[in-house]
Amino acid sequence: MANSKLLLAFSLHLVLALFVFDLANAQGLKLEFYKKSCPSAEYIIKKTTKDFISRAPTLAAPLLRMHFHDCFVRGCDGSVLLNSTSSNQAEKDAIPNQTLRGYQVIDAAKAALEKACPGVVSCADIVALVARDAVLEINGPFWSVPTGRRDGRVSIASEALTNLPAPFFNITQLIASFASKGLSVKDLVVLSGGHTIGIGHCTSFTNRLYNFTGRGDTDPSMDQNYIANLKNRCKPGDTTTFVQMDPGSSQKFDSSYYTVVGKRRGLFQSDAALLDDSTTRAYVQLSSNPSGSSTFLNDFEESMVKMGNIGVLTGSSGEIRKQCSRIN
Incomplete structure (x- = not known):
């Protein structure tokens, strides 16, 4: 019986691995893309990321x-x-991206790679690999990252505003946003679990505390005790303060985010919205239990691979930038 269970588990992992491999190949990506052209590429990125984290x-x-x-x-x-240039405002300067951090990690990895293998490794692949390696460094899950992405030459701030799901989105808007990228409702709730680490700035949720419907009221979907706690941290008009998205566990990659959401303490409206759909609500409930933790970590790996395949440029499309902050 034990051998049968082990065989079944192995078979399931093999099927998943083949699925991921086929999905990547369908997009023109593959595992170990740089094995011949830059054998040390993934090691250099991993070491650079480790040094920073x-x-x-x-x-x-x-x-x-x-x-x-x-x-x-x-x-x-x-x-x-x-x-951005004198003639174009780039995504980096769009409001949703103004709080992004970590560009120095990407630049350091790129500089090291340009010394080892000039003009070979794309910035797009560096971003994907650094994200995986950074999560792994804080004891989060590992996922295989197919590579072979090439770099785009266009970046427009207004496109960030129209394509990135906002923290105030309701469940209908969230599902539509993810579907437009080829991601499922399950991917939505799984990738939302990334909020188990990190912070949220007061400006992203203070409307829920002070003026939810324009009448000086609070969001009725949020736990009132949590609202009181947040009001002590975030005053009206505060543009600098931030709080943990997963209080007490913001540097540990686990499933506790779902426990927080289940208690109506999701920081953003987009977190709270996960309770407004039967599929996402069921996943929140499942992952809130200790037994659901491993399910979430496995699902996160799969959804990250899918996300990393969105609209990739491969072959002769795009370019391999010499510097990640500007086109060649």
Whole structure:
């Protein structure tokens, strides 16, 4: 019986691995893309990431967020890294991206790679690999990252505003936003679990505390004790203070985010919205239990691979930037 269970478990893992491999190949990506052209590429990225995260573990969350923000605008093409020019305001300067951090990690990895293998490794691949390695450094899950992405040449601030799901989105808007990128309702609730690490700025949720419907009221879907706690931290008009998205566990990658949401203490309206759909609500309830933790971590790995395949440029499309902040 024990051998049968082990065989079944192995078979399931093999099926998942083949699914991920086939999905990546369908997009023109593959595992170990740089095996011949730059054999040390993934090691260099991992070492660079480790060096930064060991000194500043709180960088893991923004680096994960950077990957998400990159992929949701023009696909995973590194466009979020481009600087604005005199004639164009880039994604980096759009309001949703003004709180992004961790560009120095990407730049350091790119500089090291340019010394080892000039003009070979894309910034888009660096973003994807750094996000994975940063999460792994804080004892989060590991997922295979197929590579071969190329860098985009276009970055427009207004596209970030129209493509990134806002913290005030309701469940209908969230589902539509993720569906437009080829992601399912399950992917939505799973990837939302990334909020188990990191912070939220007061400006992203103070409307829920002070003026939810324009009448000086609070959001009735939020736990009143939590509202009182947040009011002590965030005063009206506060643009600098931030709080943990998963209080007490913001540097540990686990499923406790779902416990917080289940208690009506999700920081953003988009967190609270997960209780407004039967599928997402069931997942929140499942992952709130200790037995659901491993399910969430496995699901997160799968959804991150799917997200990393959104709109990728491969082959002769795009370019391999020499510097991640500007086109060649």
